[in-house]
Amino acid sequence: MIQSILSNLAIILLGHLTMSTLMSFREHFSKRQISLCIILLFSGVIIAMFYLPIQFGSYRLDLRLIPLIFLALLRGWKITLPVLTIVSFWRFFMGGDGAIPGIIFGMILPTLFTLSFYKPDKARSHLIGRMILISVCWFISDFPIIFILPNGLEIFMDIFWIRYLSFLGTAVIFYLFILLEHKREALKQQLEFLACHDPLTKLLNKNKFTQLVEESLLEVNKTHSISMIDIDHFKQLNDKYGHIAGDQVLMMLARIFKKYENENIKIARYGGEEFILYQRTACFEEAKKLIEEIQNEIRTTLFKIDKNQSIKVSVSIGLAEIEKNTKLEEAIKLADRNLYKAKENGRNQLVVL
Structure with missing residues (x-):
């Protein structure tokens, strides 16, 4: 038995x-x-x-x-x-x-x-x-x-x-x-x-982001673009309110980005206070419009850094189209140059060249 x-x-x-x-x-x-x-x-x-x-x-x-x-x-x-x-x-x-x-x-x-x-x-x-x-x-x-x-x-x-x-x-x-x-x-x-993800923001990390974007670039009948996004005066924010407040801002910003993420939009933390965003759209104007929408939402959002205090945050953005036969790395460099021009021109703006 x-x-x-x-x-x-x-x-x-x-x-x-x-x-x-x-x-x-x-x-x-x-x-x-x-x-x-x-x-x-x-x-x-x-x-x-x-x-x-x-x-x-x-x-x-x-x-x-x-x-x-x-x-x-x-x-x-x-x-x-x-x-x-x-x-x-x-x-x-x-x-x-x-x-x-x-x-x-x-x-x-x-x-x-x-x-x-x-x-x-x-x-x-x-x-x-x-x-x-x-x-x-x-x-x-x-x-x-x-x-x-x-x-x-x-x-x-x-x-x-x-x-x-x-x-x-x-x-x-x-x-x-x-x-x-x-x-x-x-x-x-x-x-x-x-x-595959950044431990703080829970966004994609660079390696996974690159893998997904390169797979998406195989679709040739779409417009592909890259945006580099940088938080304005982030060092001063950390110095004034502390690094915990800085982390809170990064996490809140990630939550805004996640609302837009889908099969045609991928977002990753590129490093520090810098983010990278990929779009697959019908035309370049559509990509630009979405970036402006995201930037405006960030401008109008109050970022809560502790129980009793909230602050305003802005970002500078460089946008570049990924041309045919152009490597992703080259498009990122172009978007990064546009980002630095946005910062040189006074920050809190989008540069597309």
């Missing part, structure tokens, strides 16, 4: 390992392909357990419900219902006296009950809440033993503790593995974000 329980647990954890490996390469597949793989994987895991039953005297069962519960909790009905349909038909065609009760009470009712608790933004709740839900599902699946089998109450009481503890223990182990995988994935995403 213990060996059969461990075999069921091994199948569940092998399925989890396969799932984790699949998700590590998900960028190579479409969402539809990923969903299909998950459906086939979980169906295979559950069907495999049909053939490795746990024997309690003359009563045979397995832990098929555990992956169904977690699939319902973490993936919702779009993935769970196809899996439930596949394994229910498979179990039906396997036949046997307990097929119908096993399908209805052992899979369908507990899974539908679990799906009623599915919330995409709260897929990972506290362990105690999960264990209560799993206990209810176990009760739904095993309680009919009392009414279906001869001497059902006696059988139920005989197997109660070992059945419940094996079910709950396996569920806890599986859940802990899921939590570890979520933490690993969260750490991976955090590291990937830090590798």
